[in-house]
Amino acid sequence: MTYEQAASTIAERFSGVTVETGAPLIVSVPVDQWRAFAQFAKESLGCRFFNFLSAVDWKDGGLEVVAVVDNLDDNVSLRLKTRLAPSPAEAGHDEAPRCASLVPVFRGANWMERECYDMFGIVFEDHPDLRRILLGDDWQGHPLLKSYAVDTPHPPYR
Amino acid sequence: MIDTAVQSQVAIDYSAGERLTMNMGPQHPSAHGVFRAILTLEGETVVGVDAVIGYLHRCHEKLAETLTYAQYPSIASKTDYVAAMTSEFAYVLAAEQIGVVDVPKRAQYIRVIAAELQRIASHLLWLGTWCMDMGGALGGGATVFLYCIRERELILDLFESLVGARLLYGLFQVGGVRYDLPDGWPQQCRDTLATIEQRLIEYERLLEDNPFFLARARGVGFITRELAEDVGVAGPLLRGSGVNFDLRRNLPYSSYGDFTFSVPVEPEGDCFARYRVRMVEFRQSIAIVRQALDRLPDGPISSRPALKSVAQIRIQKGEAYARVEGPRGEVGCYLIADGSPKPYRMKWRGASFSNLSVLPHVLPGHKVADVVAIMGSVDPVFGEVDR
Numbered sequence: 001m002t003y004e005q006a007a008s009t010i011a012e013r014f015s016g017v018t019v020e021t022g023a024p025l026i027v028s029v030p031v032d033q034w035r036a037f038a039q040f041a042k043e044s045l046g047c048r049f050f051n052f053l054s055a056v057d058w059k060d061g062g063l064e065v066v067a068v069v070d071n072l073d074d075n076v077s078l079r080l081k082t083r084l085a086p087s088p089a090e091a092g093h094d095e096a097p098r099c100a101s102l103v104p105v106f107r108g109a110n111w112m113e114r115e116c117y118d119m120f121g122i123v124f125e126d127h128p129d130l131r132r133i134l135l136g137d138d139w140q141g142h143p144l145l146k147s148y149a150v151d152t153p154h155p156p157y158r
Numbered sequence: 159m160i161d162t163a164v165q166s167q168v169a170i171d172y173s174a175g176e177r178l179t180m181n182m183g184p185q186h187p188s189a190h191g192v193f194r195a196i197l198t199l200e201g202e203t204v205v206g207v208d209a210v211i212g213y214l215h216r217c218h219e220k221l222a223e224t225l226t227y228a229q230y231p232s233i234a235s236k237t238d239y240v241a242a243m244t245s246e247f248a249y250v251l252a253a254e255q256i257g258v259v260d261v262p263k264r265a266q267y268i269r270v271i272a273a274e275l276q277r278i279a280s281h282l283l284w285l286g287t288w289c290m291d292m293g294g295a296l297g298g299g300a301t302v303f304l305y306c307i308r309e310r311e312l313i314l315d316l317f318e319s320l321v322g323a324r325l326l327y328g329l330f331q332v333g334g335v336r337y338d339l340p341d342g343w344p345q346q347c348r349d350t351l352a353t354i355e356q357r358l359i360e361y362e363r364l365l366e367d368n369p370f371f372l373a374r375a376r377g378v379g380f381i382t383r384e385l386a387e388d389v390g391v392a393g394p395l396l397r398g399s400g401v402n403f404d405l406r407r408n409l410p411y412s413s414y415g416d417f418t419f420s421v422p423v424e425p426e427g428d429c430f431a432r433y434r435v436r437m438v439e440f441r442q443s444i445a446i447v448r449q450a451l452d453r454l455p456d457g458p459i460s461s462r463p464a465l466k467s468v469a470q471i472r473i474q475k476g477e478a479y480a481r482v483e484g485p486r487g488e489v490g491c492y493l494i495a496d497g498s499p500k501p502y503r504m505k506w507r508g509a510s511f512s513n514l515s516v517l518p519h520v521l522p523g524h525k526v527a528d529v530v531a532i533m534g535s536v537d538p539v540f541g542e543v544d545r
Contacts, residue, residue, distance in 0.1 A: 024479070049403075050390040052512070054505040056494060066492070066505070068479060072387070072403040079479065108390035111515040119219070134212035134544055143220055150224055 001074045006045050013040060024068070024077035031082045035100040038069070038080065042105055046071040047078055050108035055120045057146045062086045063097050063120060069106070087121060089147040101127040119144035177205070182529070184213055190287055191540030195517075195529070202525050207518045214544035222504035227253050227471040230501075232328030234491075237506060238542035239325060240283055243276035244484035245542075246330035249504075251411060252480035252493035253332045257473035264457045265334035266413040267450045271347070272320070272329055273482075274443040274450075278354065279313040280485035281436050282306040285361065288433075288534035292374050302364065309357055312350045319343060332471050334460025344451050351444045358440055365433075375430040379520055379532035382427055389519065390512045393487025394439065395536065398432035400425035405483035417449045429535040469499040486510050486537055508542035 007019050016033060020026040029037045041047040051068035058064055063084040070077045084097040101124035102109035113124045114133040121142040124130055132139060140155070141148050183194035192213035198206030218237055222230050234249040235242030247269060254261060261269075286306030314324045319340055321327045329335050365371045381391065386399040396403060404421040406414040422438035424431035462471070473495040482489045490507030513536050521529055 048384075048387040050388060051488070052390070052490060052492070052505065052507040054492065056503050068490075068492075072401055072408075075408050106390070107385070107388045107519065108512060108515060111511065132212075134215040136212075143217055150220060 001046055001071060001076055003076060006076055006078070009044065013044070024079050026079045026081065029080055029082045031084060031099060034065075034080075034082050035102060035105060038067070038102050038105045041069055041078055041080070045076065045078070046073060047076065048072075050102075050106035050112075051077075053102065053109055053112035053116060055116050055122060055144075057087060057120065057144065059146050060086060063122060065099050065116070065122065067102065067109075067112075084122065087142070087145050087147070089121075089141075089145055096121055096123045098123045098125055100125050101130075103127055118142070121145070176200070180526070184210070190534070190538060191543075193514075193533075193538070193540060193543075195521075197521075197526065197529070199526065204521050204524055204526060204529060207521045209514065209517060211514070211540070212544050214540050216545065218506055218545045219504050222249075222501055222506075224500065226468045226499040227332050227473060227501070228465055228468045228499075231330050231332070232326070235326040235328065236541060237508065237545055238484065238486070238489065238510070238539050240539045240541075241276050241280040241485045242326050243272045243329065244482050244489050246327065247273055247412075248480050248482040248484075248489045248491040249493075250330045250332050251482065252478045252491040252504075253471075253473055253495070253501075255478035255480055256476040256493060256495045257332070257471075259333050260461045261334055261412070262458045262461055263413070263455045264338075265459045265461075267454050268335050268339065268459065269330065269412050270414065270417070271447050271450045272317075272327075272335075274447045275313050275316060275347070277443045277485045278440055279310050281440055282310040282313075282354075284436065284485075284534075284537045286310075288531075288537070289365070289371075291530045291534040292371070302361065305357065305361065309354050312353065316343070316347055316350060319346070331460065331462075331465075332473075333462035334458070336460075338459050339454075344454070347447065347451060351447060355441070355444055358437065362437060372430070374528075374531050375428070375433055375535075377428055377430075378524065378528050379429045379535060380427045381516060381520055385516065385519055386427070389516045391487065391516050392509050392512060393484065394432050394435040395513055395516070396487065397421065397423050398435045399427040405481050405488060409481060411480070411482065414446075416453070417446045419446050429531055432535045472497065472499050473501075484509055486539065486542070487513060489542075506545050508545055510536075510538040510540070510542040511545075514538045514543055 003023055007021055010019055016030045018028045047069040049070040049072050051070055053067040056064045065082050067080045088094050099122055113127055116122055117130055118132040118135050119142055178199045180197045180199055184192040194210040196208040197204050231246045231249055234245045237245045286303035289302035318324050321329050381399045383400045386396050402423045407421055419442040422435045424434050475497050477494045479492045487509035489509050492505035493501050494503040496502040
């Protein structure tokens with residue numbers, strides 16, 4: 001499996017997905033195909049190594065979930081991205097952005113998605129155990145959002 | 159902090175008996191830091207694990223958005239403070255990839271020397287603390303620890319004469335390194351390597367001829383190849399599970415392609431396999447440092463002029479994911495630059511974070527005493543887990 005083969009296989013199988021050729025392949029996936037694409041990458045492209053999952057806050061442009069998966073045998077790396085709605089703090093409502101969880105595909109997504117929920121408030125649907133991981137359970141807000149100032153006051157420890 | 163009602167437990171089949179919830183940590187000597195495991199026990203057997211982390215969380219990712227490309231490298235060393243050199247390495251590589259910054263050959267070699275010496279120092283600390291965790295089985299426990307610390311001191315002395323600091327260095331900067339090798343340093347380095355190479359043989363005799371050590375390390379804490387890849391564990395854990403992957407060879411960065419070295423792989427996946435991988439890595443690192451010293455080119459150590467202000471380095475818009483093979487596995491820095499002197503976003507992939515997340519899948523079925531041996535063989539550094 002080379003990068004060219006991977007790119008052409010993706011183009012055949014998924015029509016809504018855009019691929020930026022190069023090394024690594026940067027693949028933009030519609031949010032409703034997120035888990036299906038991860039499954040496909042694992043099974044058909046041999047990307048069984050779950051590297052990391054995180055997010056980027058593009059303010060008005062919404063939240064972007066980023067995941068890297070690797071095919072260690074052929075040195076092929078995919079950087080998967082999907083766009084969600086802006087965070088509630090940015091958009092002025094209280095509906096959390098949602099994304100399908102990758103835990104049914106990669107067990108390594110468990111802690112990564114918990115961290116992502118902790119830092120960005122993204123709700124991963126079907127995650128078996130979605131709660132904060134690095135911050136305390138009584139923490140208010142999600143620090144890596146751009147709307148969260150570095151000097152945000154928080155309630156004193158009890 | 160944890161509501162017991164929502165604790166996650168890995169359920170395994172059991173027919174009768176009483177369950178006990180036992181707290182381990184956060185101040186447990188074998189945790190090598192602040193890590194709390196809430197173990198569910200049946201007799202002496204672990205049936206469920208809930209890991210609580212975050213005690214050392216400083217939100218490096220937010221911090222990096224507030225610091226410039228000149229300031230952050232010396233803070234990056236505080237993520238994995240046992241292998242500070244490789245943390246700095248990942249950050250500057252990411253910035254250089256986006257900005258297409260050239261790095262002089264001499265600086266690349268000095269980076270490789272520093273990173274490999276760091277790997278030896280880090281593995282020494284791992285070996286010592288792991289053997290101390292397994293305690294009495296090794297004739298007093300602290301023996302191997304003190305031997306290893308003695309050798310680690312020699313490497314810290316080298317770093318001290320190179321940088322002036324012993325734990326957190328600030329050697330790396332965008333475009334090169336901050337300091338050149340002082341006079342007499344290469345010879346001191348060769349002498350140190352010769353000493354360590356000799357002493358490694360002593361450690362192996364001490365450990366591998368010891369039936370108690372073998373009983374505690376062999377056949378304990380299996381990580382299958384499938385589990386290792388699925389969870390994303392890296393470094394010695396991945397290679398100890400039979401995956402032949404090393405970033406230094408598979409995706410060479412910073413002149414690693416110039417050196418010949420082998421990548422140890424052990425298929426068994428138990429604690430002993432991980433121990434063997436690291437013992438061979440010691441030798442390979444020594445070989446790489448020797449080759450780099452032999453062929454060290456002359457020339458400048460940085461492609462950038464000396465810094466006059468912290469906001470001097472600007473990097474064009476773009477993103478990059480730099481991957482470095484640290485002592486604990488893949489240290490990754492995903493950086494997004496927006497053209498200003500500070501990054502827009504930085505994601506730190508801590509090798510220890512991924513490695514530690516395999517524990518809830520591995521511990522169930524083992525005795526409590528084995529939890530200590532398995533945790534030690536994973537070699538987590540909590541500065542990197544919590545970031």
